[in-house]
Amino acid sequence: MRFDILTIFPHIFDSYFQESILRIAQEKQKIEIHVHDIRAYTKNKHKKTDDIPYGGGPGMVMMVQPIYDCLKAIPRLEKPRVIMFDPGGSEYTQVHAKHYGEQYDQIILLCGRYEGFDERVYNLVDERISIGKYVLSGGEIPAMIVTETVTRLLPGVLGHIESTHDETFSGSLDYVEHPQYTRPENFTTESEEQWTVPPVLLSGNHAEIEKWRKEHPKQ
Numbered sequence: 494m495r496f497d498i499l500t501i502f503p504h505i506f507d508s509y510f511q512e513s514i515l516r517i518a519q520e521k522q523k524i525e526i527h528v529h530d531i532r533a534y535t536k537n538k539h540k541k542t543d544d545i546p547y548g549g550g551p552g553m554v555m556m557v558q559p560i561y562d563c564l565k566a567i568p569r570l571e572k573p574r575v576i577m578f579d580p581g582g583s584e585y586t587q588v589h590a591k592h593y594g595e596q597y598d599q600i601i602l603l604c605g606r607y608e609g610f611d612e613r614v615y616n617l618v619d620e621r622i623s624i625g626k627y628v629l630s631g632g633e634i635p636a637m638i639v640t641e642t643v644t645r646l647l648p649g650v651l652g653h654i655e656s657t658h659d660e661t662f663s664g665s666l667d668y669v670e671h672p673q674y675t676r677p678e679n680f681t682t683e684s685e686e687q688w689t690v691p692p693v694l695l696s697g698n699h700a701e702i703e704k705w706r707k708e709h710p711k712q
């Protein structure tokens with residue numbers, strides 16, 4: 494899977510993509526991530542990527558030209574998908590993450606800033622995606638979210654240690670994973686309260702454990 498991210502703040506991604514699962518996925522060559530600086534494609538003297546809105550109103554709007562040229566410069570694989578981040582777009586879920594990983598070999602992510610994009614940028618994309626009903630200052634965090642959620646579902650990315658089997662939203666968006674416990678068996682708080690692990694989990698009886706897990710969803 495190849496990810497191409499278009500942004501005016503390319504360095505935002507430097508540390509995040511160099512840690513943990515995304516770093517390992519790149520090392521194992523399961524994914525490639527290319528971050529493109531939209532500003533490098535401006536044709537005006539001051540390298541401006543935004544301008545005032547026609548018709549008036551507050552803030553600045555991202556211009557179509559640098560995005561058009563930046564997109565044109567990105568090599569296309571066989572099955573690319575171009576996604577624009579927009580708080581008003583269709584809401585991103587685990588179903589999208591799975592679908593993108595299965596259907597495409599390249600995901601091109603367009604990060605907005607300011608008041609968002611000139612509406613004509615929409616002519617260049619396949620869909621508008623929102624990561625939730627709140628407004629961020631930019632599409633960079635959404636790009637990290639899509640990159641990570643798609644990557645961790647790709648075959649061979651996660652080992653046994655962090656598995657996607659039977660996790661929350663696997664199979665259905667209503668599904669929530671069972672509660673988990675680890676050492677110690679008994680944790681004592683400052684006020685001498687004892688927080689214990691359900692005894693069945695210590696019993697070694699796998700059938701009983703499975704039954705308990707099914708019957709005890711998270712609080």
Ligand code: SAH
Pocket residue numbers: 577578579580581603604605606607608609610622623624625626627628629630631632633635
């Ligand atoms: N004026 C716009 C908001 C712009 S926020 C409006 O009212 O709809 C600036 C950019 O941040 C957006 O263009 C988008 O790329 C990104 N962004 C902000 N919130 C987002 C969200 N919930 N989901 C996806 N992208 C978001």
